[in-house]
Structure formats: C-alpha cells, structure tokens
Amino acid sequence: MELLFLGTGAGVPAKLRNVTSIALKLLEERGAVWLFDCGEATQHQILHTSLKPRRIEKIFITHLHGDHIYGLPGLLGSRSFQGGESRLTVYGPKGIKEYIHVSLSVSRTHLLYPLEVIEIEEGTVFEDEGFFVEAKELDHALPTFGYRVVEKDKPGVLQVDQLKERGIQPGPVYRQLKLGESVKLEDGTELNGEDFLGHSIPGRVVTILGDTRVCSSAVDLGRSADVLIHEATFNRDQEEMAREYFHSTTKQAAETASDAGAKLLFLTHISSRYAKESWEELEREARDVFPDTYIARDFMEYVIPLKK
Incomplete structure (x- = not known):
C-alpha cells in the first residue's frame, strides 16, 4: 500500500507542481492502482513513474473543478491505446458522467475496455472483501467529497x-x-x-480530501487515519482569503489532523504563489500544531507500513 503524488499544486500547473492527482498503489493487495483526481497532464506525470495506466482500476474524483478533472478524458483514451482491457470505474459527484460522455463522444474516442461511471452520494461508495471506501461532502464552492479508504482487518497468522x-x-x-x-x-x-490463528492484523486507513474549508466532515473522515491528505492552499496568515475562496491554510489542515487523531499529515494543493523557498516554512507552520506533517511534492512516494 503506497502513495504516489502525481500533482500537488492548486488551480493551474506550475513548473514544479502539476495540478492535483494522487495514486494509491495497491499492487500487493489487489494488483491494482486507484487514482484520486486527475488534473491536466496527469498522464504526462505518469510517464515519469513506473505506474502503468492499465493497472488503474478505479478513479475517485473529489469535485468537478478543472484542476481536478481536465486530465481525465486523455487518460481514459490513452489507457485504451496502451493495452488496457480490464474494467475501470470512475466515481464522482453528479455531473461526472455527463463530462466524461461528452468529452469522449465529441472527440470520438472509443475505449477498448468496459468503463463504468458512478455518481456518488455520501456513504459507502465501494466495498469488497478487502476494502471499503466512504465518502462525505466537504465545504467547497461546489459539491466536493473526501474519501476514506479502509483496508479490512486480515486474519491472524497460522500458528x-x-x-x-x-x-x-x-x-x-x-x-x-x-x-x-x-x-x-x-x-x-x-x-x-x-x-x-494469531491476533488479526488491523487494516490501514487513508483519508484523501478534496478542496475544502474547515469542516466536521473532514475530521470525521480523518478519524484515526494512518495518513490524512489535506489541502493547504494558503499559509497560516491567510485565513480570511482561504475562507473567501473555500480553501484551507496550513494551520487549519494541521488542526483538522489533530482533531481527527490522524497519525500522519501530508499537505497538498499548494498555491503557485509560494515558491520553492517557501515550502519548508509552510511545513513548519503546520508542524507547530501537528508535528507529523510533511508537505507533498510531485513524485513523492510513501509506503504505508503494515500494522502489527
């Protein structure tokens, strides 16, 4: 179970940060990759990694702002050209089905694999014998969801x-x-x-939030998570601007992680107004509230350790 940050910027692409996309690599658990958001040029970012588009099994879209979906039609088409044949399911707010249908229809893109698009509401949006995914609506300028990915407990080791x-x-x-x-x-x-059988092995929990102001749903989704990924579009001094634009600051993201009792916080969706020289300071602002904080960078990877 590994995280790969493909894009960590906000709004528009920048030289050092592409717009939002996060891959959750479940290669050992189910031989698949789940993608969360698919901003412009996500498939270009993938070219710089070992990730194979045909391995992408599910794509979870948080909301329909362009910096989170403009890369989706291109990726869906390229997956077909690159030998992808297995089913792919896209989850997202109401409107995602029309967006994909129109994009593929107008461009006459024909997929060689089954594509399912599910428009979600709050609650459990996916469950099988190994995982379940819960969605809750956040506080943004248009309907936006956060996702809580829960790995189910595994049976203990045979004695x-x-x-x-x-x-x-x-x-x-x-x-x-x-x-x-x-x-x-x-x-x-x-x-x-x-x-x-020995004691069962507790499953891991990863919470990936879309763009949001401070809200109780973010805390609920992040409760006791092994990893919480939270947007931090602005620095701690810009709370009024963050509220006006339906976003969060570094300090607010850290407070959410603390209130949720999360174990680790990654800050993402960083505004391009903050040059590389500012990134460590943004990280420090959050660490003053929640010490186990890291600012995500494009192509950063993190292996989520197994619990004992």
Whole structure:
C-alpha cells in the first residue's frame, strides 16, 4: 500500500507542481492502482513513474473543478491505446458522467475496455472483501467529497508450530485452518481453525480530501487515519482569503489532523504563489500544531507500513 503524488499544486500547473492527482498503489493487495483526481497532464506525470495506466482500476474524483478533472478524458483514451482491457470505474459527484460522455463522444474516442461511471452520494461508495471506501461532502464552492479508504482487518497468522507439536503436517488441512474453518482429522479429532490463528492484523486507513474549508466532515473522515491528505492552499496568515475562496491554510489542515487523531499529515494543493523557498516554512507552520506533517511534492512516494 503506497502513495504516489502525481500533482500537488492548486488551480493551474506550475513548473514544479502539476495540478492535483494522487495514486494509491495497491499492487500487493489487489494488483491494482486507484487514482484520486486527475488534473491536466496527469498522464504526462505518469510517464515519469513506473505506474502503468492499465493497472488503474478505479478513479475517485473529489469535485468537478478543472484542476481536478481536465486530465481525465486523455487518460481514459490513452489507457485504451496502451493495452488496457480490464474494467475501470470512475466515481464522482453528479455531473461526472455527463463530462466524461461528452468529452469522449465529441472527440470520438472509443475505449477498448468496459468503463463504468458512478455518481456518488455520501456513504459507502465501494466495498469488497478487502476494502471499503466512504465518502462525505466537504465545504467547497461546489459539491466536493473526501474519501476514506479502509483496508479490512486480515486474519491472524497460522500458528504452524502448535500444529506440528500435535503431529499435524503441512497440507490441505493448513489451508482450511488458516481460513478459520473447522477440520475433522482421520482419527476423529476436530480442530477449530480460530484456535490456531494469531491476533488479526488491523487494516490501514487513508483519508484523501478534496478542496475544502474547515469542516466536521473532514475530521470525521480523518478519524484515526494512518495518513490524512489535506489541502493547504494558503499559509497560516491567510485565513480570511482561504475562507473567501473555500480553501484551507496550513494551520487549519494541521488542526483538522489533530482533531481527527490522524497519525500522519501530508499537505497538498499548494498555491503557485509560494515558491520553492517557501515550502519548508509552510511545513513548519503546520508542524507547530501537528508535528507529523510533511508537505507533498510531485513524485513523492510513501509506503504505508503494515500494522502489527
């Protein structure tokens, strides 16, 4: 489970920060990549990484401002040209279906893979045996969502030593016990798989927010998250401007992380008004409130460690 920041800027592309896109690499967990937002030139950013567009399984759009969606039609088309054949699902606010349909239709782009577009509301927008994704509406100038990605707890490790002490050798029985099933041996002994499993392994939580003012939904989504990714368009002295433009400051992002009890905070969606020389200061502003803060940079990667 790894994060790859493809674009960390706000509004318009800049030389050192492209507009918003974040990849959540789930290659070990499900052999796939999930993308969050797809600003202009996201596919160009991907060219500088090892990420393969055909691996992209899901795209979660936070809102329909251009710096979050203008790269989407191009990426969808290129994925087809580059051998993508597996289903891709796009989630986003009302209007995302029309935007994609019109873009592909007018440009006569024909996809060689099944595309599903789901217009979401608050609540669980995806769930399977390994993950679920919850969405809540934030406070922005148009409908905007934040996403909470939850990895479900994994079963504990099979206690092989205990089985061998009882004379039970590796084989199909081990597989059944690892699944927590009950097994009857040839001598009539019955074993309960749960008796031979260690403690379950807690899943990880990643919260990725769209553009937003300070709001309770952001805190709810970030509750006890292993990683919270929060926009910080302005520095701490620009609270009035942040409110006027429906954004947040570095200090406000840090306060949200603190209120949520998150473990780690990444600041993103940095305004181009802040030159590279200012980035460390922006990071320090947030760290005064929430010490475990890092300002994201394009192509930064972070491996989310397994819990014990």
